[in-house]
Amino acid sequence: MPEVCKTRLQLQGELQRADSNAPRVYKNVFDVFVKTWKHEGIRGLQRGLVPAYGYQILLNGSRLGFYEPIRRMLNTAIGRDPAEGLISTALTAGALTGCIGAALGSPLFLVKARIQAFSPALPVGAQHYYKGSYDALRTILRTDGVLGLWRGVNAALLRTAMATGSLMTQGSSVQLPSYNLGKSILVKNGWDDKSFFTFLTASSISGVCVVLTRMYNQNTIKDPITGRVRGALYTNPIDCLWKTFKTEGIAGWYKGTTAHFLRIAPHTVVTLVANELIMTQYKNMREKRS
Numbered sequence: 001m002p003e004v005c006k007t008r009l010q011l012q013g014e015l016q017r018a019d020s021n022a023p024r025v026y027k028n029v030f031d032v033f034v035k036t037w038k039h040e041g042i043r044g045l046q047r048g049l050v051p052a053y054g055y056q057i058l059l060n061g062s063r064l065g066f067y068e069p070i071r072r073m074l075n076t077a078i079g080r081d082p083a084e085g086l087i088s089t090a091l092t093a094g095a096l097t098g099c100i101g102a103a104l105g106s107p108l109f110l111v112k113a114r115i116q117a118f119s120p121a122l123p124v125g126a127q128h129y130y131k132g133s134y135d136a137l138r139t140i141l142r143t144d145g146v147l148g149l150w151r152g153v154n155a156a157l158l159r160t161a162m163a164t165g166s167l168m169t170q171g172s173s174v175q176l177p178s179y180n181l182g183k184s185i186l187v188k189n190g191w192d193d194k195s196f197f198t199f200l201t202a203s204s205i206s207g208v209c210v211v212l213t214r215m216y217n218q219n220t221i222k223d224p225i226t227g228r229v230r231g232a233l234y235t236n237p238i239d240c241l242w243k244t245f246k247t248e249g250i251a252g253w254y255k256g257t258t259a260h261f262l263r264i265a266p267h268t269v270v271t272l273v274a275n276e277l278i279m280t281q282y283k284n285m286r287e288k289r290s
Contacts, residue, residue, distance in 0.1 A: 005032040006259035011125025039121035048115040055108040062101030098160035107149040152215035155237040
């Protein structure tokens with residue numbers, strides 16, 4: 001539900017001046033929730049749920065599955081103990097695994113963003129009507145080609161891999177390393193390294209983008225010169241950042257921030273705690289067998 005609200009807030013007033021007198025459809029995240037519930041019901045608030053699940057499986061499966069092997073491999077490559085916690089290799093491993101997951105899940109994020117943006121009652125931004133996720137993939141493939149399924153992937157790679165301390169970022173290069181480093185600090189101070197509360201506290205430390213949504217949701221056109229299908233509004237993430245800033249001001253970059261935080265905070269905690277519990281059980285099973 002917060003994801004639908006975030007998507008629509010991010011698209012509202014796209015490339016309209018901040019001082020424009022154009023009426024706003026939604027006032028804030030709670031207004032989006034109420035109006036969507038009123039006009040579209042619970043199904044409206046759950047739009048894009050199926051591709052969202054698929055995207056998260058590919059994204060987090062890659063990040064959580066590849067992170068530790070890549071981190072240990074990087075440690076070995078520079079002559080350090082594979083088990084040693086180094087900030088440099090942790091950040092690099094986080095960024096690389098984030099890029100892998102973002103690239104694999106990009107088509108599903110594209111479908112998710114477009115389905116969530118669509119509203120038959122109170123539309124904002126470009127509108128794409130699809131009967132379902134399969135219809136969306138088939139339609140995009142037919143109109144934009146195979147590469148069209150990865151439209152906006154450059155923005156996804158930048159967002160997912162970005163090393164920043166912003167509370168609003170789901171950056172892999174920060175989220176996973178900060179969790180592992182947070183857990184390491186807690187264990188050194190006497191916390192049980194196999195305790196659920198240790199996992200929960202460390203993930204809370206870790207849990208502590210308009211461009212992505214707009215790049216994925218924009219309409220496409222055929223370039224009259226090259227004949228290639230391209231975005232109608234933005235050519236790349238930097239172009240999107242600049243046009244948004246020039247027209248809407250810096251506040252335009254942070255539309256949907258509240259809705260994003262309402263989603264990402266519990267998502268981060270649940271994901272990291274569940275992963276730690278599963279990995280602990282897996283290690284226990286291996287130890288018993290050996």
